[in-house]
Amino acid sequence: MSTIELTPAQMSDRTGVTIDTLRYYERTGLLRNIARAESGHRRYSQDDVLWVEVLRCLRDTGMSIEQLRRYCDLGALGEQTGAERKQMLEDHRELVESQMADLRRALELIDHKLSFYPARPANAAATKDREKT
Amino acid sequence: MSTIELTPAQMSDRTGVTIDTLRYYERTGLLRNIARAESGHRRYSQDDVLWVEVLRCLRDTGMSIEQLRRYCDLGALGEQTGAERKQMLEDHRELVESQMADLRRALELIDHKLSFYPARPANAAATKDREKT
DNA sequence: AAACAACCTGGAGCGCACTCCAGGTCAAGG
DNA sequence: CCTTGACCTGGAGTGCGCTCCAGGTTGTTT
Numbered sequence: 001m002s003t004i005e006l007t008p009a010q011m012s013d014r015t016g017v018t019i020d021t022l023r024y025y026e027r028t029g030l031l032r033n034i035a036r037a038e039s040g041h042r043r044y045s046q047d048d049v050l051w052v053e054v055l056r057c058l059r060d061t062g063m064s065i066e067q068l069r070r071y072c073d074l075g076a077l078g079e080q081t082g083a084e085r086k087q088m089l090e091d092h093r094e095l096v097e098s099q100m101a102d103l104r105r106a107l108e109l110i111d112h113k114l115s116f117y118p119a120r121p122a123n124a125a126a127t128k129d130r131e132k133t
Numbered sequence: 134m135s136t137i138e139l140t141p142a143q144m145s146d147r148t149g150v151t152i153d154t155l156r157y158y159e160r161t162g163l164l165r166n167i168a169r170a171e172s173g174h175r176r177y178s179q180d181d182v183l184w185v186e187v188l189r190c191l192r193d194t195g196m197s198i199e200q201l202r203r204y205c206d207l208g209a210l211g212e213q214t215g216a217e218r219k220q221m222l223e224d225h226r227e228l229v230e231s232q233m234a235d236l237r238r239a240l241e242l243i244d245h246k247l248s249f250y251p252a253r254p255a256n257a258a259a260t261k262d263r264e265k266t
Numbered sequence: 267a268a269a270c271a272a273c274c275t276g277g278a279g280c281g282c283a284c285t286c287c288a289g290g291t292c293a294a295g296g
Numbered sequence: 297c298c299t300t301g302a303c304c305t306g307g308a309g310t311g312c313g314c315t316c317c318a319g320g321t322t323g324t325t326t
Contacts, residue, residue, distance in 0.1 A: 008303070019303090020285055028283095039292055041303055054242065061239040065283065086250040093243045096236050103233050106194040109187065110226045117219040141273070152273090153315055172322055174273055198313065 005035060005043035015052045022052070029069045030055055032076065061096050138168060138176035148185045155185070162202045163188055165209065194229050 074081035207214035
């Protein structure tokens with residue numbers, strides 16, 4: 001299995017995460033053991049790509065950098081930290097579900113408000129737009 | 134209909150928004166025409182409560198303060214801004230739906246990862262936790 | 267009337283998650 | 297060789313959304 005390695009620029013393209021952010025993640029411990037070329041330049045593996053996608057998925061749904069670092073620390077510590085990692089995931093799962101509830105409420109509100117606007121840009125006078133409702 | 138007015142502290146209790154944040158919203162134009170007692174102290178109306186709930190709903194789902202202010206500006210300008218306000222709501226609706234997609238992806242990822250942990254804190258050796266997947 | 271809480275204003279400060287910068291190294295093309 | 301551009305490090309800067317503070321007024325309780 002040829003381990004295709006990516007330059008920082010390529011990694012940034014693949015993941016949609018900027019080079020600066022990749023370095024920031026490395027500094028703060030979210031990315032570890034990134035390979036280097038002899039020149040000292042980083043070389044990212046396919047596993048790194050997958051891991052960054054996991055990180056982004058959790059970040060984008062509200063897990064803090066602090067918590068992600070904790071999660072990484074636990075992973076590095078080995079098997080006996082499984083229970084705590086599981087707990088973190090379960091906690092985050094709850095957060096995600098509560099966010100989904102928020103989003104559903106927001107959709108309802110938006111649709112309710114949109115229902116006061118005419119379907120096509122018709123005469124404005126026809127619309128009695130009840131605000132704050 | 135008695136217009137029950139609320140003190141800042143009461144308003145904060147009702148909406149879950151701190152007094153400082155309520156003032157901040159007023160400064161930045163998200164809250165307007167807040168009544169005052171003769172003393173100069175604010176008195177919030179029931180409509181203000183509803184409006185803050187709308188603001189929070191939009192804020193919590195990712196609309197920026199900047200955009201919210203724009204939305205308020207348009208509202209203050211009157212009926213002829215209806216089209217733009219409608220557009221803002223439609224744009225935000227799309228944002229909300231894309232966030233829901235993100236959350237669903239996250240839920241899948243989390244559940245996938247959780248599936249590698251034993252149901253009850255059993256012997257750790259039994260779990261071959263494949264990371265980065 | 268004295269004490270204490272709640273409120274006022276203008277402005278400064280904070281935490282998060284990046285993002286940018288200076289000053290230097292490395293490497294591929296002409 | 298020389299230029300050009302991608303990369304390196306350590307550290308400073310940024311923008312957002314609040315949050316806090318100083319110094320003063322108001323209003324209620326004892």
